[in-house]
Amino acid sequence: MKRHVVVLLLILSLLTLGIYGSLASRPTSGWAHPEAMATKEDIVKAIEHPDKYVIIDASKQKPDKSVRNAIWASFKVFRQKNGLIKGIWGYPIKPGQFDPDELQHIFRQLGVSEGKTVIVVARNPTDACVVWYVLYFLGFDNVKLFPVNYTVLESRYLTSDFKVYSPDLPETGTFTVDESKIRWDMYATRDDILLAIENPSIGICDMRPLAYYNGSKAKTIRGGHIMTAENIPSDLFWKDKEKKILKSPEEIKAMISEKFPSQVRKIITTCNTGHRASAGFFIWQVGYDWALDDASWNFHAFEGDMPASDVTIINLFAIQQKVAT
Numbered sequence: 286m287k288r289h290v291v292v293l294l295l296i297l298s299l300l301t302l303g304i305y306g307s308l309a310s311r312p313t314s315g316w317a318h319p320e321a322m323a324t325k326e327d328i329v330k331a332i333e334h335p336d337k338y339v340i341i342d343a344s345k346q347k348p349d350k351s352v353r354n355a356i357w358a359s360f361k362v363f364r365q366k367n368g369l370i371k372g373i374w375g376y377p378i379k380p381g382q383f384d385p386d387e388l389q390h391i392f393r394q395l396g397v398s399e400g401k402t403v404i405v406v407a408r409n410p411t412d413a414c415v416v417w418y419v420l421y422f423l424g425f426d427n428v429k430l431f432p433v434n435y436t437v438l439e440s441r442y443l444t445s446d447f448k449v450y451s452p453d454l455p456e457t458g459t460f461t462v463d464e465s466k467i468r469w470d471m472y473a474t475r476d477d478i479l480l481a482i483e484n485p486s487i488g489i490c491d492m493r494p495l496a497y498y499n500g501s502k503a504k505t506i507r508g509g510h511i512m513t514a515e516n517i518p519s520d521l522f523w524k525d526k527e528k529k530i531l532k533s534p535e536e537i538k539a540m541i542s543e544k545f546p547s548q549v550r551k552i553i554t555t556c557n558t559g560h561r562a563s564a565g566f567f568i569w570q571v572g573y574d575w576a577l578d579d580a581s582w583n584f585h586a587f588e589g590d591m592p593a594s595d596v597t598i599i600n601l602f603a604i605q606q607k608v609a610t
Contacts (some may be wrong), residue, residue, distance in 0.1 A: 291485040303505075305412035315534035317572040318489075321421070323351070323404045325438065332442060339396045339458070341415040342435075342447070345406040348372055351381055351447040352435055356395055358450035360407070360415035360560070363388065368583050370419055374412035374518040376584060377475035385423060387463040388478040401458075403428040406435040410528050411519055414563035418577060418580060424466030430566060435527045475552045481553050482513050482592055488549040489514040490568065493568065497568075500595035501605035504557055505586040511555060511590035519564035531567075539569040550574060558583045587590050 316322055331338035340355035342348065351357055361597060365371055371391075375382040397403055406419045407413035410432055417430040436443070473481075481487035491498050491514040498516040500508035510516070517588055522537060524530040532540075545552065554565030555578035570573035585591045 286590050316492050316570045318570055321429055322449045324429040327404060327429060328431060332338055337401055339401050340404045341403060341416055342407060343412045346490055348408055350443040350445050353442055356448035358395060362391060362450060363416055363419045369579055379474060380469045388423060389437045389460060389462045392460050393458040394454040395461040397458040399460060404431060406431040406432055410434060411561060414566045415560060416572055418563045420472055422468050431487045432531045434527055437529045443604055469578055471576050473578045477576060478511060478553060478578060486548050486550050487544040488552040490552050490554045491516050492519040492554055492556045492564060494518050500597040503599050505583060507596055509511050509593045509596035511585060512594050514546045517544060518560040522564060522567045534571050537567055542567060555581045
């Protein structure tokens with residue numbers, strides 16, 4: 286009888302591990318940058334030690350519940366209306382065309398300081414990828430991404446009573462941007478994209494749904510995609526629609542290597558506005574160098590000299606009429 290009880294407990298333990306997989310409990314195995322992947326245990330520590338951690342909920346819309354001790358700041362807080370990261374000015378973009386002061390101010394309002402660990406979470410992990418990228422791009426090393434929908438956590442770690450970001454919040458953090466540490470190698474300029482089109486060791490990955498990639502749908506003046514770009518919709522990194530189960534590093538790497546030849550060492554990710562493209566975090570996590578095309582098709586569609594494929598011209602008058610009605 287006792288033996289049966291032990292076997293039953295073992296089975297239950299394995300089932301529990303299966304629910305979270307290697308993601309919520311131990312997501313670091315097999316990843317190229319495990320220090321940037323947050324675990325369930327990391328979140329528990331962050332909840333218990335708010336003096337040492339900052340939890341940012343980057344969900345696009347205000348959720349009904351968030352992680353305990355989190356502050357909700359939609360990923361849109363960190364971007365301009367045109368989709369570019371706040372502080373970027375001018376296009377084509379070059380490294381000198383950036384003023385980090387506004388982002389520095391926002392992160393200080395959120396409590397970010399050099400002595401703390403920042404964990405970015407979201408209902409849609411792609412939203413979290415945006416904020417993770419912005420902070421890491423600014424040179425802040427101690428920032429982690431929880432790679433799945435945080436509702437996988439037990440209800441005791443969630444609350445409807447959470448902080449909400451407001452532009453008038455005081456600065457409680459001391460984070461200061463050191464411009465010499467800004468990771469421009471992870472920000473794809475127009476020149477970088479043109480180089481990638483001609484360079485077989487640099488790939489371009491369009492992370493939009495297929496209909497946008499092949500030009501049958503568009504949100505701007507024309508449809509299509511950058512020449513030589515391969516299509517991997519960002520949602521494919523997860524096994525389920527709710528994004529509670531991330532695919533293994535082996536599965537993700539196989540998916541990428543199927544699209545890109547072995548000589549590709551760096552991949553630039555692009556989409557419509559730079560949102561889905563931020564899920565290039567997972568391409569980086571399986572060993573590729575990575576740069577984000579912040580401008581994405583939202584800008585490239587207007588560049589008549591940008592080499593493109595599957596181009597379709599969109600009737601803007603018809604779109605405006607549809608919006609008006």
